[in-house]
Amino acid sequence: MAGDRDCSxxxxxxxLDAAGESRPLQLLGHGSKAFYxxxxxxxxxxxxxxxxxxxxxxxxxxxTARGGTPLKEIEDALREKGQxxxxxxxxxxxxxxxxxxxxxxxxxxxxxxxxxxxxxLLGMKLLDGRxxxxxxxxxxxxxxxxxxxSRLMAGAMGTLGVLLEVSIKVLPKPPQEHTLMLSAGDxxxxxxxxxKMLIEGIPVTASYSQGEQHKxxxxxxxxxxxxxxxxxxxxxxxxxxxxxxxxxxxQLDYFKQKDPLWRLSIPPAANIDDEExxxxxxxxxxxxxxxxxxxxxxRTLVEKVGGHAILFRNGDRSGEIFHPLHPRLADLQIGLKxxxxxxxxxxxxxxxxxx
Amino acid sequence: xxxxxxxxxxxxxxxxxxxVIYREEELIPYECDGLSAYxxxxxxxxxxxxxxxxxxxxxxxxxxxxPVVPRGSGTGLSGGALPHxxxxxxxxxxxxxxxxxxxxxxxxxxQPGVRNLAVSxxxxxxxxxxxxxxxxxxxxxxxxxxxxxxxxxxxxKYGLTLHNVLQLTLITIDGERLTLGSGSLDAPGLDxxxxxxxxxxxxxxxxxxLVKLLPIxxxxxxxxxxxxxxxxxxxxxAEIIAKGILPAGLEMMDNLSIRASEDFVHAGYPxxxxxxxxxxxxxxxxEVSEEISRVREILQQSxxxxxxxxxxxxxxxxxxxxxxxxxxxxxxxxxxxxxxDGTIPRHQLGRVLKMxxxxxxxxxxxxxxxxxxxxxxxxxxxxxxxxxxxxxxxAEAFGGEILELCVAVGGTITGxxxxxxxxxxxMCAQFRDExxxxxxxxxxxxxxxxxxxxxxxxxxxxxxxxxxxMHVHAGKLRFPELERF
Numbered sequence: 001m002a003g004d005r006d007c008s009x010x011x012x013x014x015x016l017d018a019a020g021e022s023r024p025l026q027l028l029g030h031g032s033k034a035f036y037x038x039x040x041x042x043x044x045x046x047x048x049x050x051x052x053x054x055x056x057x058x059x060x061x062x063x064t065a066r067g068g069t070p071l072k073e074i075e076d077a078l079r080e081k082g083q084x085x086x087x088x089x090x091x092x093x094x095x096x097x098x099x100x101x102x103x104x105x106x107x108x109x110x111x112x113x114x115x116x117x118x119x120x121l122l123g124m125k126l127l128d129g130r131x132x133x134x135x136x137x138x139x140x141x142x143x144x145x146x147x148x149x150s151r152l153m154a155g156a157m158g159t160l161g162v163l164l165e166v167s168i169k170v171l172p173k174p175p176q177e178h179t180l181m182l183s184a185g186d187x188x189x190x191x192x193x194x195x196k197m198l199i200e201g202i203p204v205t206a207s208y209s210q211g212e213q214h215k216x217x218x219x220x221x222x223x224x225x226x227x228x229x230x231x232x233x234x235x236x237x238x239x240x241x242x243x244x245x246x247x248x249x250x251q252l253d254y255f256k257q258k259d260p261l262w263r264l265s266i267p268p269a270a271n272i273d274d275e276e277x278x279x280x281x282x283x284x285x286x287x288x289x290x291x292x293x294x295x296x297x298x299r300t301l302v303e304k305v306g307g308h309a310i311l312f313r314n315g316d317r318s319g320e321i322f323h324p325l326h327p328r329l330a331d332l333q334i335g336l337k338x339x340x341x342x343x344x345x346x347x348x349x350x351x352x353x354x355x
Numbered sequence: 356x357x358x359x360x361x362x363x364x365x366x367x368x369x370x371x372x373x374x375v376i377y378r379e380e381e382l383i384p385y386e387c388d389g390l391s392a393y394x395x396x397x398x399x400x401x402x403x404x405x406x407x408x409x410x411x412x413x414x415x416x417x418x419x420x421x422p423v424v425p426r427g428s429g430t431g432l433s434g435g436a437l438p439h440x441x442x443x444x445x446x447x448x449x450x451x452x453x454x455x456x457x458x459x460x461x462x463x464x465x466q467p468g469v470r471n472l473a474v475s476x477x478x479x480x481x482x483x484x485x486x487x488x489x490x491x492x493x494x495x496x497x498x499x500x501x502x503x504x505x506x507x508x509x510x511x512k513y514g515l516t517l518h519n520v521l522q523l524t525l526i527t528i529d530g531e532r533l534t535l536g537s538g539s540l541d542a543p544g545l546d547x548x549x550x551x552x553x554x555x556x557x558x559x560x561x562x563x564x565l566v567k568l569l570p571i572x573x574x575x576x577x578x579x580x581x582x583x584x585x586x587x588x589x590x591x592x593a594e595i596i597a598k599g600i601l602p603a604g605l606e607m608m609d610n611l612s613i614r615a616s617e618d619f620v621h622a623g624y625p626x627x628x629x630x631x632x633x634x635x636x637x638x639x640x641x642e643v644s645e646e647i648s649r650v651r652e653i654l655q656q657s658x659x660x661x662x663x664x665x666x667x668x669x670x671x672x673x674x675x676x677x678x679x680x681x682x683x684x685x686x687x688x689x690x691x692x693x694x695x696d697g698t699i700p701r702h703q704l705g706r707v708l709k710m711x712x713x714x715x716x717x718x719x720x721x722x723x724x725x726x727x728x729x730x731x732x733x734x735x736x737x738x739x740x741x742x743x744x745x746x747x748x749x750a751e752a753f754g755g756e757i758l759e760l761c762v763a764v765g766g767t768i769t770g771x772x773x774x775x776x777x778x779x780x781x782m783c784a785q786f787r788d789e790x791x792x793x794x795x796x797x798x799x800x801x802x803x804x805x806x807x808x809x810x811x812x813x814x815x816x817x818x819x820x821x822x823x824x825m826h827v828h829a830g831k832l833r834f835p836e837l838e839r840f
Contacts (some may be wrong), residue, residue, distance in 0.1 A: 059593035060700055060731075082599050111540060118546050132789045140698040141730035142515065142770035144504045144553045145778070145785050146794050146813065149550035151517075157542070172599035195459065199482050199570050202638055220642070267538040269459040285540045306538040316523050323543035328531055333545050335800035339793060352544070 004052030009344040016131035019343045024113035027158040029097035039317045040350040067099025084173040086114030099163040105155025108248035112282045118154035120169045122231040127162035129341030139167045157351040160340040174219030179240035182214035259290040260315030266307030376400040386620035388429045388436040397438030400444045407561040414530035425556035427499030430491040431777030461568045467498025483568035486513035505555030508604045511729030517552045524563035555812045558801040572637035581628035588630040589704040591657035593727045602637035605729030612723040619684035622677025652663040681725045691737035693750045697761030698770035701731045718753045732770035774812045783819035
């Protein structure tokens with residue numbers, strides 16, 4: 001059990017001191033996603049000690065925790081009540097905090113059906129670059145008072161402030177999940193079958209395709225699984241929890257390659273080149289590719305189908321990591337950065353080079 | 356001061372004649388939205404046909420510093436589309452085309468003036484539908500839904516507008532067209548899509564929306580349960596969720612709204628009940644049957660006096676018609692009503708309803724309650740008669756007190772209707788100065804001259820200072836007995 005400690009005041013002091021000297025800070029939870037994003041500069045500001053679940057009321061479907069709370073602690077508390085974090089956050093190296101999960105905006109295999117951090121985030125207490133502690137959103141499902149600034153923090157890579165507390169919608173964990181194997185063929189062959197299953201209301205909660213191997217996770221009773229196996233000519237396989245966890249945390253052999261790893265987010269039905277080398281999740285909406293090809297080529301490839309690419313691991317971490325933005329969007333982003341962090345002290349350059 | 360006729364002449368050089376409305380008698384229909392207690396005649400109404408015309412209008416207004424108030428179908432309940440007397444009311448009603456239904460990717464590309472229900476109707480031949488279903492869905496537009504982050508009776512399971520929109524095309528006040536979000540499940544950069552959704556037309560004008568479509572469930576089944584007291588109904592809701600069931604819809608109505616609805620649409624509601632719950636389950640056939648029997652059991656154990664499942668699709672539609680028509684039904688039993696929209700943590704329901712009951716006695720005004728019980732969104736309907744001098748003011752004061760109570764128990768002043776003009780004072784109860792200043796900072800990033808929907812949604816600090824002076828009596832806050840969240 002990790003500590004239950006409120007370090008808001010010491011963190012506020014640290015931020016005020018840094019802001020006073022325009023001295024950059026690198027926000028640090030467990031460091032499990034240190035490989036992700038651009039290289040940043042500044043003194044490390046550890047947030048891991050600011051930890052602990054503040055409130056959890058299962059019948060309200062909401063948990064509120066300090067940013068440094070380990071994901072594992074949250075998942076254990078939820079599991080005890082038959083609930084889960086619907087976005088299935090990755091825990092690289094078995095670590096990760098809830099603040100880091102929100103700030104990175106990363107989701108696991110359940111994403112297309114369970115939502116992303118921004119979908120589940122209900123509210124937060126934010127420490128901004130002026131040392132102000134601000135509350136946005138709340139602990140209720142529906143809240144349209146004021147601009148939705150808490151969701152803006154999801155995926156902002158800690159560039160707008162310190163996530164002191166987050167309130168997150170949780171959901172009942174399906175009582176049973178089963179894994180199905182699909183017959184051989186690449187993504188483009190399996191897509192029509194998967195699409196048919198989705199349209200016909202099969203409760204899919206994860207998908208995986210790599211080479212000729214295709215797996216689906218479904219949340220339903222064993223009787224229903226039998227029907228599905230018959231109707232779609234697929235095969236049921238047992239004991240796959242460890243497999244889905246390994247996919248979530250990138251522990252599968254596929255992820256042991258040393259080349260630059262690209263994360264391609266595209267419309268699920270889109271056809272793109274190099275499919276045979278990719279690992280596909282999210283019924284085709286998320287594809288992983290190890291490649292030495294120049295970034296510009298890969299970005300052009302996904303842009304053509306309306307998607308975007310992130311250089312996820314390896315490669316030049318001081319270059320272009322996230323997909324370049326339309327100049328006006330980049331300007332708006334810089335404008336927002338100045339609202340929250342006028343001195344530019346939080347994770348400078350971690351997200352985009354110019355803020 | 357801008358001169359109406361001169362401006363009309365300029366706009367008529369820019370737009371087809373029928374797009375510019377400036378004669379006083381033709382402006383009157385636009386003087387209010389769904390919150391008819393607030394009225395103002397706009398300087399001019401513009402009804403463009405295309406996104407290019409919207410760009411041109413905005414560029415012109417920015418250059419001449421003319422306020423712009425966007426409007427969809429005008430069904431909003433918080434005065435968000437209340438016109439500005441010195442400004443343009445920009446109606447998006449003519450951008451009303453469904454541009455594409457992409458059944459492969461399960462998406463629809465629509466213009467903002469398309470009605471909410473029309474999207475599901477167009478998607479139906481593909482076996483798909485658009486999930487958010489605000490009660491006004493036959494009339495309200497997708498653009499308005501985005502501006503308010505509209506909910507509906509099925510958002511416990513399927514989410515709000517935010518969760519069902521993938522991409523927006525936004526025109527900024529200086530006439531630049533931007534794409535936010537993408538056809539995939541995420542987009543690069545800060546998530547501006549979430550910021551724009553629910554921003555009440557304060558940051559830009561949405562001219563195209565890509566929405567997510569879902570497969571139509573094989574079967575939907577609704578159960579109606581009656582209770583002798585509201586508290587048991589509230590406990591039943593908590594019990595259903597504690598047992599791991601996530602209903603597609605979970606709604607509650609109190610006795611006054613039950614009777615009003617029954618008189619109006621003859622839904623078959625038990626008119627003696629203190630409260631009813633409607634619990635809808637959807638999915639494949641057998642699983643729905645199984646879940647319905649679990650729900651029935653939980654409801655009975657929670658003290659329901661009657662539990663009835665709809666026998667067929669007609670009865671299901673009737674059960675829902677009663678709920679979806681609750682507002683107009685209440686409109687029939689009172690000359691006027693004032694609809695509130697607070698959200699509370701669900702376990703506070705009993706306490707909040709009791710306090711609303713006490714306020715109702717104190718103000719001498721009846722109050723009917725309908726409740727999106729699954730997600731804690733409460734709609735008290737305050738009944739009043741605007742012809743009785745002072746009664747509107749009393750209703751507003753009563754409503755304001757309810758919203759402040761929602762904040763005090765850890766909730767919010769608006770779950771899905773937006774702040775608009777109506778709840779601008781209560782924003783001061785929910786947010787502190789530094790939070791409001793941050794909102795104003797965000798506004799300035801998008802709209803430095805504050806021309807888009809000026810004066811709405813976010814109060815100035817001065818306004819809050821005055822409001823605070825009115826409300827803190829002898830240094831005491833309201834509801835001093837409650838712990839502050």
